[in-house]
Amino acid sequence: MMDEFAEAKKMVDVGVIVDLNSLVGSVANACIHMAISDFYAAHPNFRTRLSLHLRPSDDVLGAAFTALELINEEEVNAIIGPQSSMQARVVMDIGQKAQVPIISYSATAPSLSTTQNPFFVRTALDDSSQAKAIAAIVHLYEWHEVVLLYEDTEYGSGLIPYLSEEFQRFDIRVSSRFPVSPNSGNLTILKKLNNVMATQTRVIVVHMMSSLGSKLFFLAKEATMISEGYAWIITDGLSSLLDPMGADVIGSHASSTKLNIYGFWAYDTVWALAKSVEMVQRESSDIMRRSYRRKASQIPEIRVSTIGRSIRKELVKTKFKGLSGDFSLVRGQLQSSAFEIINVVDKMEKVLGYWTLENGLTAELGKPVKATYSTSLYHELKPPIWPGNMKAMPRGWTIPVVGKKLRIGIPVKPGFEGYLKVKQDPYSDEFIVTGFSYDVFKEALALLPFAVPLEPIRFPIGNNTSSGTYDELLYEVKLQVLRLVLNPNLECFSVYFDH
Template sequence: MVKVGVMIDKNSRVGRHIDMALSDFYAEHASYRTRLSLCSRDSQNDVVAAASAALDLMENEQVYAIIGPEWSSQAKFVIDLGARAQVPIISFSATSPSLSPAQNIYFVRTTYDDSVQVKAIAAVVQIFGWKEVVPLYEDTEYGNGLIPCITNAFQEIDTRVPYRSVIHPSAHDIDILNELIKLMTMQTRVFLVHMTASLGSRLFLQANKAGMLNDETVWIVTDGLTSLLDPVGYRAKESMQGVIGVRPHLPMSKRLERFKKKYLIGARKLNLFALWGYDTVSALANAVEMAWWNSSKSRNRRRTRPKAGDGLRPSKFEVFNVVGHNEWVIGYWTPKHGLCSKRTKSNVSNFTKKENGCRTSKDNLMPPIWPGGTRQQPKGWVIPTVTGKKMKIGVPVTQRFSEFFKIVWDPQTDVPTYSGFSYDVFLEVLKELPFALPYEFKPFMNASRQSAGSYDDLLYQCYLQVVDAVVADMTIIANRSNYVDFALPYSESGVSMLVAMKDDKRRNMWIFLKPLKWNLWLTTGLAFVFKGFIVWVLERQKNEDFNGSPGEQFRLCLWFSFSTLVFAHRERIMSNLTRLVLVIWLFVVLIITQSYTANLASLLTVQRLQPKFVDVHDLVRNRHYVGYQSSFVKELLIREMNFDESRLRSYSSPEKYHKALMKGSGNGGVDAIFDETPYLKLFLAKYCDKYTIIGPTYKTDGFAFVSSTSLSLCSMHYYL
């Protein structure tokens, strides 16, 4: 006789299957010489009682192994005791991933650990496109062990876990209801429940009472609520309509059929842990017989040192849907092929790589019936309506550059209207968010609807949590990041210098003389006269057209010279030498006329940008006045560019920029404006012919939205 301890709660359904398994095994193997003697102890569903029972079995009964306990929280302590006493602890129901046979060679797990189901759960979440999931789990070894695994699986499919709801098994119903009400204040409506059935049943009863099993919610359960170690009651099943779950697939066999016919009379469905407990006892009895035969030759009955293993791995999971009092299988999941529908179950082995698209297509699952009795898939988020709380967003009231943010109050209804580039960006971000974001704008103004302070003052309101966020053309600065959070920038960055342009004095009525210099004009005129004289000398003896009185000959020489400029001469040419001179001269004239035309066209059509100042150092050295708008630009001018603070002047609108630049330093204005590039481009769009941006650009981080550090807009940051 080999003593084996059994630690099971006396109220558990699994206990009677242990005794049945031993009777069946020896009925089939009557010739075996060894027999197991089961020493049962009640674990009382308590950690301390389980540890006490384990010590009693090891010290008083001197058992060779212990089957049990049932729960992971109990198994954690019993495994440590077994390792000290070198007594193997064999568990068919402790599924927490934190209990690893690889870390303790005296722990043998004859069931699956919970981590094997996380890929199947993640596949279900991915196939329906949900981007946020809130896990609800019990505060035990069993509940806490799965969360790191499921969180990592969700990260791989880009799904966030915005909140974790932890419920202790001893929590009262009112505590569970309060936690559910807290969940109703959030926008996420996809819930993953990882609990034993005793706590899970109470959870769903309270969720149904709170109206949370409606057509806007999604409930997914792990196999803890379906394995029937602690079966879900009839009332709880009525509160789980539309729930989706996963569980290991148990392939049918003749042995399983015989087991079900013999031991499940009157039972509604198969208890997986009862089956695993039955197999555990049979396997242990067979192992004892084999060990006896191996050691009988030496007559040395020694304890056998067990080998560590990684545990069992199911080849397939079922995806089921709770409808009525039944759990309808709507698909299957395998590590190789992903999700596939019940219709293609028999053809899984024939899938090709091309057909593996079933992993991300909803067509590969039978259409489930969701909570509320609808087949319309819930979107997974809603606008919270329990408390009516909205995010308060501070916005600036300013006249400086209203193209970014502008507020106009209706004179009749007194309702504000918002517009501007920053406002449009904010609306586009809201469209991209996978959840609703209820909000209301809070203009930063005084009683007369004027600005209540600077942008730094507006940020300080966010720090004080008067507002939750700020939507404005707010520049990202290092010292501001110490007390608020910035999203990603949505505009270009940089501080540039704007200066006025000089007047082009050449653009007057005598501009036609500007293409050529005076000495070139003089040389060209003399060349015309000299060319006319040469032609007269060569032609006057042979050509009657060049004869006449001296005055007529002089006028003819001038006329012939200048008429060649436009090729309008009509006199006949008799001498070959004259023709040679004319060919050379006409080529020279062609070059002169084309150069003149090109230069004149350039003067008339091309804008000559001639800024008054091109170097920042000239402004600093000559102590010119410069203008700015925001406080951080002032700090940049003083700290980085070495401007004297007394030479800085502040302006608040594009119109004031224009007036100050027109006056100049000598008349109470400024000679340059330093501001961020987006503002200066808006200014140039209005005054493009009088000013220009010159010099280097001093890099900044651009404009961004702001939230308080206690309420970080993580999802908005991502989509920006």
């Protein structure tokens, strides 16, 4: 009976490289084995079967040696994994030499590309695909500056150029960038958070894996930064691992088996690969008889798959409805259909709306869009709860505790006290400015989307030797001793500044 099965079912060896100690890896491993069982239960008449060879690996060097062992010893014709972008960069080069497709459901760094290596196939979303959605959210709430906090790895830094480009399209300024090493201790992370607090920007975009993100948000909460006035935006990779039922902002327990998007992608990867292998067998059954030949010119010697190229060719053509949505690869990687915008408050999460490439931000999928990226669209979204359990939208900035102040010259001349008056505080020696002209100036500053701390400088104007002239006052602006001068003229109100 077993001989008949062996003749009827062609076993195709497939390697799986996964980090079983991580949240992503533990869930993906369970989903991969579940997918094998489900697929062949649904397709009992298929003449091929995937034979999985699981190998654990949690670092770059280990992943490289594991890939070589799978190719040379187990003679695998495809490898699912590895997990991280840094691991994938090394393993995909080995796969190209062996003509074995490297299929990753979790290496999302934009720097990994099928144009560089046709044997790399990404069954996950490229991180750059979310840059437009994030920029649209920031623009929607009319914030003009953001701070970027990101993991200092290929995964973390790979998204930053794409985010910066999309922010520029909306005239949104990246005021500060803070890379954080994945090996950072609590003290180092707290220093980064203190640097963020020292800026005036309160809109923070976070892009990092869950192991680092869980520590960062725990410490941010301890530092009272998950509070009124702040707006935190986290990218897809981190939000996919959010645990709203956990004790902290982000579930940090690797033993958790809660399903996440990486598990869905891993499940769909197995189905796509199984379909592709079956198509290769149907179209060229003779090529399945000998799946490997040696490539003696390689040091160390690498076996070369004779069906890996065919598997890759069928894989990129495969389309079906998977657990993660429509499975369709364009230029060797999964294409996004929509991003879900989620508001997380304490232990609860709420869907606010969606973003699609065709319609931008929408309250509901398939609902006609009345206005793209406009403030009116904000009212169609479900109202979010902001940090500090606030319903009012954060303005996105605050007056910085430290930093340079705008030095403004205040001309003082008898008879103009109603327009400008300066007196010095006897205790702090600071100048206190009052008057109509100064009130108008402050109202104008209040309309700006950022804080402008002021340092008034008293400048007497008169006929005595201790007083100066208007020309001398304006010359101080040219010398950049002062950046701006108020002119309390009875006929007009003027502001002179250097730019």
